Amino acid sequence: MSVHESDNYISLAELVETNLSFRPLKEELSQYDANSPEYISALIDAMPLTENTNYRSFLKKQSVPIPGSELNPGYSAVYRSSLSPDHLVSSMHPQLTTFFDLFNFAVKRFPDRDCLGQRVPLDGSGKLSDHYVFESYQEIQKRSRNLGSGIMTVVNLKRQRKFDVNDFIVSLWSSNRKEWIIADLACQAYSVANTALYETLGVGSSQYILNSTESPVLIVSKVKIYAILDLLPQLPHLSTVICMDDLSSDELSQLNGPLLPRSTNEAGERISVLTLRQVEEIGANNDVPIIPPKPSTLYTISFTSGTTGTPKGVLLNHSHIAAGITFVMSIFRVPPQKRGKQLYDMCFLPLAHIFERMIAGYVLSSGVGLGFLHKADPAVLVEDLKILKPDSFSLVPRVLTKFEAGIKNGLRGDSVSALTKNVATNILDQKRTRFQTRGGPDRSIINQVVFHRVLIDKIRDSLGLTNVSFLVTGSAPVSNDTLLFMKSALDTGIRQGYGSTETFAGICISEPLEKDSGTCGGMAISTECRLRSIPEMKYDAERDQKGEVQLRGPQIFAGYYKNPEETRKVLSKDGWFSTGDVGYIDAKGRLSIIDRVKNFFKLAQGEYIAPEKIENLYLSSCPYISQIFVHGDSFKPFLVAVLGLDLETFEPVLKQRLPALKRFHGQDIIKLLNDNREYRKEVVKMMNSELTGLQGFEKINNILVGLEPLKVADDTITPTFKVKRVNAAKKYHQDLNRLYEEGSLIKVEKL
Structure with missing residues (x-):
C-alpha cells in the first residue's frame, strides 16, 4: 500500500488541489494561476496546513495507519500524517524542488528584507x-x-x-x-x-x-x-x-x-x-x-x-532538503499579528549538524533574518538574544535546562522578597495547572493583564525571548517537568522533534501547546513510519506499537559516501531506513523514542538491560542530570552510572536535602559527593524517587559524578551527545570497579 518511488510523491500545492480537507484553501487560491508567483506566495502565506483543516480533529489523530499496511508479520501498520494520508509530499510546488529554488524565490519576494x-x-x-x-x-x-x-x-x-x-x-x-x-x-x-x-x-x-x-x-x-x-x-x-x-x-x-x-x-x-x-x-x-x-x-x-x-x-x-523545508513550512505557524513583517531567528546550534541546516533552510526560504552570536561561545547567547530578540529559536534540552535553572535561581535569590517569591510561585503554579488541563494558548484576561505584567514579560526579557512565538528542541530527551516549567514561565509553546542526519533532520514534531506534552508528535507529510518487532528485546510492534523505527519518503538519504556495505545494513531495497531507535506510537499517532536497538546486556541474575532506555528516562525525569552513562556487568546484580550534574539546577535542591553542603560550591561539591557514600546515597534516592517506568533491577544503585565527565575530546561521546560505550567504559574502568566493590547504595527491595 505504501508509496516509495519518487514518481508517486506530490507537491504540497498538489495536495491542496486534490485533498478535500483543504477545499476552502483551494478555493481561496483559485483566483491565481497555479504556476504564478502570486499563487506560490499565497500558498506559503497560508501555512501551516493545520490552520486549513479542523485542528481539534487533527490533535486527536496526528498520524494514521494506512489501510491494509498492517498485514506484514513482524511490523506495525505504516503511519502517515493525517494531513496527507494518501501521498507523501516532496516539495512546496513543482517550481520549488531544491533549496536553491526556495532561497531565490524568497529573494524575489523579499529583496530588501x-x-x-x-x-x-x-x-x-x-x-x-x-x-x-x-x-x-x-x-x-x-x-x-x-x-x-x-x-x-x-x-x-x-x-x-x-x-x-x-x-x-x-x-x-x-x-x-x-x-x-x-x-x-x-x-x-x-x-x-x-x-x-x-x-x-x-x-x-x-x-x-x-x-x-x-x-x-x-x-x-x-x-x-x-x-x-x-x-x-x-x-x-x-x-x-x-x-x-x-x-x-x-x-x-x-x-x-x-x-x-x-x-x-x-x-x-x-x-x-x-x-x-x-x-x-x-x-x-x-x-x-x-x-x-x-x-x-x-x-x-x-x-x-x-x-x-x-x-x-x-x-x-537537494530533493532531501527541499522536502525537509516543505515539512517545516507545512507545520510552523506565524502568529497573525506578525504575518508580513520582518521576523528574526538566532542561528545557535552548530551548522555542521543537520538540525540547524534544516532550520536555516526554512528561515532563508521564508524571508526571515538570521542572526549569529558575536563569538563562538554559548556564554554570550543570552547577551545576543537580548539584542536580536528573535521570533523563534531552536535549542537543545541542555540549554532549556540552563534557562530553567537561571529562572528558578533568580526567583530564589536572597535579594528577592518573600512576597515576590510567593507571587511568582503562585503564578507559575497556576500556569502549570492550566497547561496540564487545557491545550492551546492562554487567552484569559488574568494571564494577559496580570501574569504577563507581573512576571512572564520580565522573564522573557531577561532571556532575550521577548518576541518568541515558540521554541523548538530536539537531539536528546527533555524532562516533562522542564517542558511544563518553561511553557509556564514564558507562556509560549515548545515543540519537540525527532529525526537524524539520514532523514535530513526532523521527520516529526509535536504541537506546541498540547496538554499531554512529551512526545515527538505526528509524522511529517514527507515521511511514513512503521515499527519492526524486536523479540530479543521484548518489543512487539503488532501488539504493543513498540519496535524499531523504520522510515521512508523523500527526506530519507541516498546512502553513505563510499560505503555501500553500511548503506545496505540500514537502507532496504524498497526504501525503508532502519534508524536503530526504538519507538512507540500512541493512540493519537504520535511517536516517542524509548530505546536503542542492540544496546542491551544481561545482569548476573539473567535480566536483560537496555541502557539507552534507562539513560533517556533518567535524563527526562531528572533535569539536574546533564549526562549519564549507565554501566552493567554480567557478573554483578545491579547497575552503576557515571553522571554529569548541572549544579546550577541541582545545588539549591541538594543543599536543602544535605545542609552540610551549604558552604560548598562547584567542584568542591562534586569531590564531596564522590568521597562520601552517604551523600551519594541521598542523590541516588532522589533520582530513583523521581522516576517512573523502570523495574527495580533497571534502577541505578551507585554513581560517580562530575560536571562534564563525558567529553568529545575524550572520545566518550559524539558531537551529538551519544555515549560511546566502549570508550566510556575503558576510561572509567577503575572507577566502575570501585563502585561495584563499594556495593549498592540502596537496598534492592526498596527500589
Missing part, C-alpha cells in the same frame, strides 16, 4: 554594536554568486579545467557565522556539493573527511588557519584555503610564503591562502554562469560521528 546579520565592531573602541547589522536578501544572493563564481575560477584554473566544471567538493570549517551560509549558498548556485568539519571533532577526523572527499578547497575561519597549515602535509588533494576573515597583506604574504609547509599538492597544483573577499572579487570579475541544481543533485555530505568506527558520510541531495 534583512537576511544575514551580526554585531559589528565599533571603530577603534574594541566594543561591539548594540544592534545587529544585516545584509539584505539580494545582497547575500549577489555575494554568494560572486563567491561561487570565484571558487569555480580558482579551483579550475589550478586544475587547468574549464571554469564550469563542478566535479569537486567544498569543505567548511568554522563556527556559525554568516560567511558559512554565504559559502553554502555559493555551492548551491553552481551545483557543487559541500561538507562540514565539526568544530568538536579531532584533527584525525578532519583529515579523514578532507582526504576521503578529495576536497580541493577549504573555507575556514581565521582561528583554524594554523591548524590547517600543520595538517597540509597529510592533505594530498587540498590546493586552496579560503579565510572567512579579512587578512592584511603582510599576513597573506606570510601565509603564502614562509608559513606554507608545501608549495604544491600531490597533483602539482599550487597551494594558496586567499580571503573570502578576494575570491568574491575574482568571481565578480570573471562571472562564471550559474549552474542551478536539480532535485537529484548532491547538496551535502554530512558526516556523522557514530558511537563506533570512523565518521560516515550521509549523502543528501
Whole structure:
C-alpha cells in the first residue's frame, strides 16, 4: 500500500488541489494561476496546513495507519500524517524542488528584507554594536554568486579545467557565522556539493573527511588557519584555503610564503591562502554562469560521528532538503499579528549538524533574518538574544535546562522578597495547572493583564525571548517537568522533534501547546513510519506499537559516501531506513523514542538491560542530570552510572536535602559527593524517587559524578551527545570497579 518511488510523491500545492480537507484553501487560491508567483506566495502565506483543516480533529489523530499496511508479520501498520494520508509530499510546488529554488524565490519576494546579520565592531573602541547589522536578501544572493563564481575560477584554473566544471567538493570549517551560509549558498548556485568539519571533532577526523572527499578547497575561519597549515602535509588533494576573515597583506604574504609547509599538492597544483573577499572579487570579475541544481543533485555530505568506527558520510541531495523545508513550512505557524513583517531567528546550534541546516533552510526560504552570536561561545547567547530578540529559536534540552535553572535561581535569590517569591510561585503554579488541563494558548484576561505584567514579560526579557512565538528542541530527551516549567514561565509553546542526519533532520514534531506534552508528535507529510518487532528485546510492534523505527519518503538519504556495505545494513531495497531507535506510537499517532536497538546486556541474575532506555528516562525525569552513562556487568546484580550534574539546577535542591553542603560550591561539591557514600546515597534516592517506568533491577544503585565527565575530546561521546560505550567504559574502568566493590547504595527491595 505504501508509496516509495519518487514518481508517486506530490507537491504540497498538489495536495491542496486534490485533498478535500483543504477545499476552502483551494478555493481561496483559485483566483491565481497555479504556476504564478502570486499563487506560490499565497500558498506559503497560508501555512501551516493545520490552520486549513479542523485542528481539534487533527490533535486527536496526528498520524494514521494506512489501510491494509498492517498485514506484514513482524511490523506495525505504516503511519502517515493525517494531513496527507494518501501521498507523501516532496516539495512546496513543482517550481520549488531544491533549496536553491526556495532561497531565490524568497529573494524575489523579499529583496530588501534583512537576511544575514551580526554585531559589528565599533571603530577603534574594541566594543561591539548594540544592534545587529544585516545584509539584505539580494545582497547575500549577489555575494554568494560572486563567491561561487570565484571558487569555480580558482579551483579550475589550478586544475587547468574549464571554469564550469563542478566535479569537486567544498569543505567548511568554522563556527556559525554568516560567511558559512554565504559559502553554502555559493555551492548551491553552481551545483557543487559541500561538507562540514565539526568544530568538536579531532584533527584525525578532519583529515579523514578532507582526504576521503578529495576536497580541493577549504573555507575556514581565521582561528583554524594554523591548524590547517600543520595538517597540509597529510592533505594530498587540498590546493586552496579560503579565510572567512579579512587578512592584511603582510599576513597573506606570510601565509603564502614562509608559513606554507608545501608549495604544491600531490597533483602539482599550487597551494594558496586567499580571503573570502578576494575570491568574491575574482568571481565578480570573471562571472562564471550559474549552474542551478536539480532535485537529484548532491547538496551535502554530512558526516556523522557514530558511537563506533570512523565518521560516515550521509549523502543528501537537494530533493532531501527541499522536502525537509516543505515539512517545516507545512507545520510552523506565524502568529497573525506578525504575518508580513520582518521576523528574526538566532542561528545557535552548530551548522555542521543537520538540525540547524534544516532550520536555516526554512528561515532563508521564508524571508526571515538570521542572526549569529558575536563569538563562538554559548556564554554570550543570552547577551545576543537580548539584542536580536528573535521570533523563534531552536535549542537543545541542555540549554532549556540552563534557562530553567537561571529562572528558578533568580526567583530564589536572597535579594528577592518573600512576597515576590510567593507571587511568582503562585503564578507559575497556576500556569502549570492550566497547561496540564487545557491545550492551546492562554487567552484569559488574568494571564494577559496580570501574569504577563507581573512576571512572564520580565522573564522573557531577561532571556532575550521577548518576541518568541515558540521554541523548538530536539537531539536528546527533555524532562516533562522542564517542558511544563518553561511553557509556564514564558507562556509560549515548545515543540519537540525527532529525526537524524539520514532523514535530513526532523521527520516529526509535536504541537506546541498540547496538554499531554512529551512526545515527538505526528509524522511529517514527507515521511511514513512503521515499527519492526524486536523479540530479543521484548518489543512487539503488532501488539504493543513498540519496535524499531523504520522510515521512508523523500527526506530519507541516498546512502553513505563510499560505503555501500553500511548503506545496505540500514537502507532496504524498497526504501525503508532502519534508524536503530526504538519507538512507540500512541493512540493519537504520535511517536516517542524509548530505546536503542542492540544496546542491551544481561545482569548476573539473567535480566536483560537496555541502557539507552534507562539513560533517556533518567535524563527526562531528572533535569539536574546533564549526562549519564549507565554501566552493567554480567557478573554483578545491579547497575552503576557515571553522571554529569548541572549544579546550577541541582545545588539549591541538594543543599536543602544535605545542609552540610551549604558552604560548598562547584567542584568542591562534586569531590564531596564522590568521597562520601552517604551523600551519594541521598542523590541516588532522589533520582530513583523521581522516576517512573523502570523495574527495580533497571534502577541505578551507585554513581560517580562530575560536571562534564563525558567529553568529545575524550572520545566518550559524539558531537551529538551519544555515549560511546566502549570508550566510556575503558576510561572509567577503575572507577566502575570501585563502585561495584563499594556495593549498592540502596537496598534492592526498596527500589
